[in-house]
Amino acid sequence: MSAVERDECCAVVLLSGGLDSATTLAWARREGYRCYCLSVDYGQRHRVELDAARKLATQFQAQAHKIVRIDLSVFGGSALTDLRIDVPEDGVQPGIPLTYVPARNTILLSLALGWAEVLGASDIFVGANAVDYSGYPDCRPAYLHAFEVMANLATKAAVEGKKLSIRAPLVDLSKADIIRLAASLNVPLRETVSCYQPDALGQACGRCDACRIRQAGFVSAGRADPTRYINAST
Amino acid sequence: MSAVERDECCAVVLLSGGLDSATTLAWARREGYRCYCLSVDYGQRHRVELDAARKLATQFQAQAHKIVRIDLSVFGGSALTDLRIDVPEDGVQPGIPLTYVPARNTILLSLALGWAEVLGASDIFVGANAVDYSGYPDCRPAYLHAFEVMANLATKAAVEGKKLSIRAPLVDLSKADIIRLAASLNVPLRETVSCYQPDALGQACGRCDACRIRQAGFVSAGRADPTRYINAST
Numbered sequence: 327m328s329a330v331e332r333d334e335c336c337a338v339v340l341l342s343g344g345l346d347s348a349t350t351l352a353w354a355r356r357e358g359y360r361c362y363c364l365s366v367d368y369g370q371r372h373r374v375e376l377d378a379a380r381k382l383a384t385q386f387q388a389q390a391h392k393i394v395r396i397d398l399s400v401f402g403g404s405a406l407t408d409l410r411i412d413v414p415e416d417g418v419q420p421g422i423p424l425t426y427v428p429a430r431n432t433i434l435l436s437l438a439l440g441w442a443e444v445l446g447a448s449d450i451f452v453g454a455n456a457v458d459y460s461g462y463p464d465c466r467p468a469y470l471h472a473f474e475v476m477a478n479l480a481t482k483a484a485v486e487g488k489k490l491s492i493r494a495p496l497v498d499l500s501k502a503d504i505i506r507l508a509a510s511l512n513v514p515l516r517e518t519v520s521c522y523q524p525d526a527l528g529q530a531c532g533r534c535d536a537c538r539i540r541q542a543g544f545v546s547a548g549r550a551d552p553t554r555y556i557n558a559s560t
Numbered sequence: 561m562s563a564v565e566r567d568e569c570c571a572v573v574l575l576s577g578g579l580d581s582a583t584t585l586a587w588a589r590r591e592g593y594r595c596y597c598l599s600v601d602y603g604q605r606h607r608v609e610l611d612a613a614r615k616l617a618t619q620f621q622a623q624a625h626k627i628v629r630i631d632l633s634v635f636g637g638s639a640l641t642d643l644r645i646d647v648p649e650d651g652v653q654p655g656i657p658l659t660y661v662p663a664r665n666t667i668l669l670s671l672a673l674g675w676a677e678v679l680g681a682s683d684i685f686v687g688a689n690a691v692d693y694s695g696y697p698d699c700r701p702a703y704l705h706a707f708e709v710m711a712n713l714a715t716k717a718a719v720e721g722k723k724l725s726i727r728a729p730l731v732d733l734s735k736a737d738i739i740r741l742a743a744s745l746n747v748p749l750r751e752t753v754s755c756y757q758p759d760a761l762g763q764a765c766g767r768c769d770a771c772r773i774r775q776a777g778f779v780s781a782g783r784a785d786p787t788r789y790i791n792a793s794t
Contacts, residue, residue: 401675433671
């Protein structure tokens, strides 16, 4: 590739369309970064979140928004990509949940790394959170640090001594903290999609782990929950 | 995902259809691994190598062969994926070549990691080589080690203490050494595709860096070059 000057105000932001990645994008924008948003259509059940991602990228004035398609369902192994595995609805359980997608964050961060290198971006932002998603190994700070170390050996920019940072500003926040932060950053909470199995309109099931964690977060934050639920009376 | 026992004789092998990955597959088979071959159609110019990969997977009795499609050309930045950048034909130059695909090995290894986790595989084999491809940062041993460290923090298996190994048996070999090893392992050298811009029949251009390195390797190994070249008299 041709030489690209490292740009200290340019970031790739992984944007799923969920609450956490939306808040991360808003955070990066407040910090002054020009943001290049990357969404990945990986065969997930909840692809309506990609529509939310498009709206969020526009609202937060992303420089560009790319949606890369890759079919992780060929590997199976997760309730999010394998239609033979039901999304659990019986409450958050200890351990690694069935909704864990093998190596998902590694794949998403790797794609972000490729784009960051072409752009000469200095930072990759990801909405990983180790509090509510403690069962996902690839949301832990030790994992994110190891990815950053690897990334800084992987690229042309790294060979030239320009450091890339993996930024996860929400990693230590509770869901209630994230909701408060999102509200302060004018994230349109109602438009974000957390549910693992929303309907085609983006309405949430209210029963999967992601819905339960989100609902508990609004209660804990003392805020009304604006999420559109299937069969809700309002 | 459901619990999978780590299988010490099960490996994911990244198989491009080139000489190095074919030799790596043959090596893993000789070591007794049951091999699950993964090829990635990433929008490369030389997609005919995927046909070679299919033949090689069959010949070496892969348990399965998956081809995952992901369009890295959306990011651009490489002569292999961006049709606006010509493949250099003026000889191997120092530094990182235009054919370097940003974060390619990281993306390929990440996909292999996802499948390895679903399979419970103990090893991922990759044909990375640091001798002839010293200009590619993601072929270096330090990079591969950092990926392994990251991978062992990324997965459910890692949380359970089961180590995954990233194996690059060719990393320190010269192209001549690889050709000798390939011959000893009955790799069908004529069928492997190294060229960055072969024609639709899989015939090599003879002018790109990959062709030049391959040709020099056969000369150095003292073996006849069975490669099918465009416009060759035989």
